Amino acid sequence: MAFRSAVVTFPGxxxxxxxxxxxxxxxxxxxxxxxxxxAELPENLDFIGLxxxxxxxxxxxxxxxxxxxxxxxAVVAAANRGVPVFGVCNGFQVLTESGLLPGALLRNSGxxxxxxxxxxxxxxxxxxxxxxxxxxxxxxxxxxxxxxxYHADEETLDRLEGEGRVAFRYAEDVNGSARxxxxxxxxxxxxxxxxxxxxxxxxxxxxxxxxxxxxxxAIRGMVGA
Amino acid sequence: MKVRVHxxxxxxxxxxxxxxxxxxxxxxxxxxxxxxxxxxxxxLDVADTVSxxxxxxxxxxxxxxxxxxxxxxxxxx
Numbered sequence: 001m002a003f004r005s006a007v008v009t010f011p012g013x014x015x016x017x018x019x020x021x022x023x024x025x026x027x028x029x030x031x032x033x034x035x036x037x038x039a040e041l042p043e044n045l046d047f048i049g050l051x052x053x054x055x056x057x058x059x060x061x062x063x064x065x066x067x068x069x070x071x072x073x074a075v076v077a078a079a080n081r082g083v084p085v086f087g088v089c090n091g092f093q094v095l096t097e098s099g100l101l102p103g104a105l106l107r108n109s110g111x112x113x114x115x116x117x118x119x120x121x122x123x124x125x126x127x128x129x130x131x132x133x134x135x136x137x138x139x140x141x142x143x144x145x146x147x148x149x150y151h152a153d154e155e156t157l158d159r160l161e162g163e164g165r166v167a168f169r170y171a172e173d174v175n176g177s178a179r180x181x182x183x184x185x186x187x188x189x190x191x192x193x194x195x196x197x198x199x200x201x202x203x204x205x206x207x208x209x210x211x212x213x214x215x216x217x218a219i220r221g222m223v224g225a
Numbered sequence: 226m227k228v229r230v231h232x233x234x235x236x237x238x239x240x241x242x243x244x245x246x247x248x249x250x251x252x253x254x255x256x257x258x259x260x261x262x263x264x265x266x267x268x269l270d271v272a273d274t275v276s277x278x279x280x281x282x283x284x285x286x287x288x289x290x291x292x293x294x295x296x297x298x299x300x301x302x
């Protein structure tokens with residue numbers, strides 16, 4: 001079975017090509033590009049990617065307008081059927097705004113836009129997206145965001161921790177995120193949102209390849225080695 | 226009908242923007258400001274036939290993010 005992936009482009013997405021290229025280079029199959037106004041997704045997808053960027057100019061709240069776009073109704077339905085959905089940066093904001101992931105992403109505690117490479121600790125190495133890592137492993141991945149300060153109430157945070165749904169944690173304080181959470185999974189484990197950009201760390205020319213294992217894990221999980 | 230929707234961060238949710246504004250006020254020499262919380266104001270012009278429930282629904286579904294924000298609806302005229 002060939003791996004079938006799709007990446008959604010919203011007006012203002014700017015990492016959609018990076019994400020599609022990462023998926024294509026690692027899977028060896030074409031990544032289908034979907035427009036935000038499409039009411040339907042291609043059938044039999046193994047992976048839906050929501051890219052980074054500034055959808056709708058970050059109007060209202062980051063990801064808020066995109067999460068109400070026609071294609072997101074289809075993405076929510078697919079996620080609820082168990083289709084893997086991966087949101088990076090603005091894609092993570094879209095996932096929290098759509099209710100597929102708990103919490104919200106606030107303005108960075110330091111006010112400034114943060115654009116650099118950070119160290120992440122892999123907290124859960126058993127999920128569909130992280131099985132290629134070792135639990136506790138530190139990886140280097142770039143971040144580039146203004147609103148990456150993860151917030152949820154204490155009860156939700158405790159539940160996320162208890163259920164192993166914190167996929168990645170910053171090894172240092174990057175943006176004020178509660179418990180330094182960088183990426184979270186949904187209860188079923190088929191939806192992952194994270195602020196750092198693994199798709200920007202898949203070739204040595206990027207300065208590191210620590211992001212590759214995330215895509216390799218998902219591809220292996222969906223279509224076998 | 227004019228409707229104002231005031232959206233504010235829930236108590237306890239950190240407000241880095243409010244903090245920066247607070248800091249800036251102090252920098253300008255204003256003393257006695259204990260705290261600043263930033264929010265948003267929406268001014269809606271809606272048909273008289275639009276129900277209160279519908280306006281409430283607009284707030285819950287889009288204007289406010291109920292995870293972090295509260296809203297207050299004010300009918301102007």
